[in-house]
Amino acid sequence: MNKQNTHVAVIGGGCAGLSAAAALVEQGIQVTLFEASSQLGGRARTVAVENNSLMHLLDNGQHILLGAYHETLSLLKKVGIKEQDAILRLPLQINMQTVFANSAFSLKSASYLPAPLNLLVGLLFSNGLSFSERIAAIKLMYKLRRTQYQLSKDIPLVQFLLFNDQTEKLTEMLWEPLCLAALNTPIEIASTRIFLNVLKDSFSGNKRNSDLLLPRQDLSQIISHPVANYIRANGRTIMLNRRVRRLVEVPNGFNLETKDGVQFFSHVIIAVSPVRVEKLVVELPKLKRVWEQTQAYAFQPIYTIYLQYPQDIQLPSVISGLNGMTGQWIFDRGQLCGQKGLIAVIISATGLHQKMGQDALALTVAQELHHAYPMLPKPLWHKVIAEKRATFSCTSDLARPTNKTAQPGLFIAGDYTYADYPATIEGAVRSGIRCAKLLLNS
């Protein structure tokens, strides 16, 4: 590749496109990033919501990262974000709160021990499971370590758990919440192979890999703004409100059409979500396979219910699981990022909640929370953010496009391409970096 004649168009300003552009900029490559919307960040962004003439900055979904998200952490470091300012790092802990105001299950990893002993000891001393259930979970973790978290054949997670003597309660308290948090896919269809990849990254190597990382500031301040500043500070261009309408192969590169007209680029990285791929590849016959694969994707929603309580309201912990309730995880945004009295409740994947109107859903969640945490009064206001296609459905044996395509000079990034991972910020970032590396070596 001749750096002098290289000008890369990155299409899409989510985590994948931003990380690809930043990696290329670092190598002195000329890059222009096109983003269709008026803001960067894609599915990990902050939105301004008005209530009673007051503006509130809310993330489109409360995100959780893991200590194992090394590429994301090094991207943030590269663009000047200090982890201790931007992220709350907690050793893995799960507390499943019930509607009866008690804890159904709690586990705290033994952070003074190396991995995987931190988890094994945490499991041994967890509350809410019988001794034989705790031993069954430990045995499974031990087996996974012995087999290096590999499977000969991918199967739905629920089957894998049954084969491995995990009881219904163990699944309900431990594996199902972890699967929903990591894969956003019901265990009945979730890929065991991808779930084990996340477990492997979290529970092998450094014990800090299993830490929960919670953003202390809104997502745009932590990811898209600093990465964009880094790209711009290096003299590269980011075009907002520039949907790429057409992509055509021409000698030595591609013509790319936006509302401004047609521009030539030597290379292209398509970093849009799978549903947006079709329009971009329709005139590129060599990408027929990518088009077919993205057509086959199914999606899962994530609902975030924001409930504003009086400012002095505080939950016993920053994060808890919710057992037997409509919501699945609850976050105290006051303790986390200074939004006092603001509670975020997440509901991952498909479910009956999708049939409810947003006000009815918020009311139901608030009523359940009132039982679980009796000090919670009626919320002052609420906002439901429903991301209907939050992530692809991470099912077993899903065919996923590779970052390198059959079209020379054209690469595909995005959380759905990084074959080893579910739809996560880390998957998106890894895919962007891989595309940049492939391009540099082409």
Ligand SMILES: Cc1cc2nc3c(=O)[nH]c(=O)nc-3n(C[C@H](O)[C@H](O)[C@H](O)COP(=O)(O)OP(=O)(O)OC[C@H]3O[C@@H](n4cnc5c(N)ncnc54)[C@H](O)[C@@H]3O)c2cc1C
């Ligand atoms: C509610 C919610 C909660 C989540 N929770 C977590 C979590 O806890 N932990 C975690 O790791 N991950 C989580 N995720 C997933 C994570 O946010 C995504 O995996 C990641 O942000 C995807 O990044 P991406 O760059 O691949 O795609 P996207 O973010 O979808 O970016 C694609 C970009 O391309 C732009 N675009 C599309 N078409 C065009 C075009 N023709 N021209 C120009 N631009 C175009 C879009 O506007 C968009 O900005 C969550 C997602 C949601 C929605």
